[in-house]
Amino acid sequence: MSSMYLPKLAKIVEVIEMTAIEKLFKLQFVNEEDAKSFTFKPGQFVEVSVPGVGESPISICKSPTRPGPLELLIRRVGRVTNAIHKLKPGDVVGIRGPFGNGFPMEKMKGYDVLLIAGGLGIAPLMSVLQYVVDKRRDYGDVILLYGVRSYQEALFRDMIIDFIRHPEKAGLRTFLSYEREDPVFVSLMKDHPENVRKGVVTVLFECADPYIKPDKVCAVVCGPPIMYRFVLKELAKRNIPPNNIYITLERRMKCGVGKCGHCVVGGATAIKYVCKDGPVFTYSDVLSVRGLV
Helix, strand or coil: CCCCCEEEEEEEEEEEECCCEEEEEEEEEECHHHHHCCCCCCCCCCEEECCCCEEEEEEECCCCCCCEEEEEEEEEECCCHHHHHHCCCCEEEEEEEEEECCCCCCCCCEEEHHHHHHHHHHHHHHHHHHHHHHHHCCCCEEEEEEEEEECCCCCCCCHHHHHHHCHHHCCCCCEEEEECCCCHHHHHHHCCCEEEEHHHHHHHHHHHHHHHHHHEEEEEECCCCHHHHHHHHHHHHHCCCCHHHHEEECCCCCCCCCCCCCCEEECCCCEEEHHHEEEEEEEHHHHHHHCCC
16 A cells, blocks of 8 residues: 555656756656656645655646656755755656645636746746646736846746747747846847846836736746745736735645644644645735745
């Protein structure tokens, strides 16, 4: 009998260097039955374990509409992720999950989709982006706002630049902000001043406003904690209904199923487990649960 606490073995089949501290790992389950039974939704996460080191929650960085290896974009920030970064193709890790609620892709059908990502936040949003691109007829316009510190720290930078240079091929409107100048982004801004701005991600609302229809859009947000506060204010200013604004959070999600209590947020009137009630929440949740953002 399988247990939700027992990891399934997965072999690393490819490692792609994304930045100095982030790598994209592609994995295949060792057991064929494990591969067949593994299904997930955009926005869900898995617990990745390295024997003798520990376990860490990682967002799935691909859409279930795309076959092939499981993809995880992992930043090197602690003991477990440091150990994972030392692994090579052929090495094996443990995978538990998927966990969490994921994004309500069915509920978002018929709406425009506004994706707002800061830095590593593009990783979980990549699953939503690929999903709506693959099911294009089910959704309206797709708008991507991506804020990064610098060219060197930008994830999927070649793809993002290609989206901006060839929007007709990408089928979506892409806007990019950066904080530190470099020749590539400065040149890109000169060629596409309507799509690229210097500053934090909120400067992009001015560029995207002509395309945002408040009553017809669902917003999906992921980034560093400080970003939420300012992005949510911008979305509220534009009268996007709180129930149509989705954010995905990270906390210390050790067990993944609401048993250990490490990721509990809230107070006496409302408590949420980020691992099982989230990691996707609405802005309405943010307004009603203390400490969620």
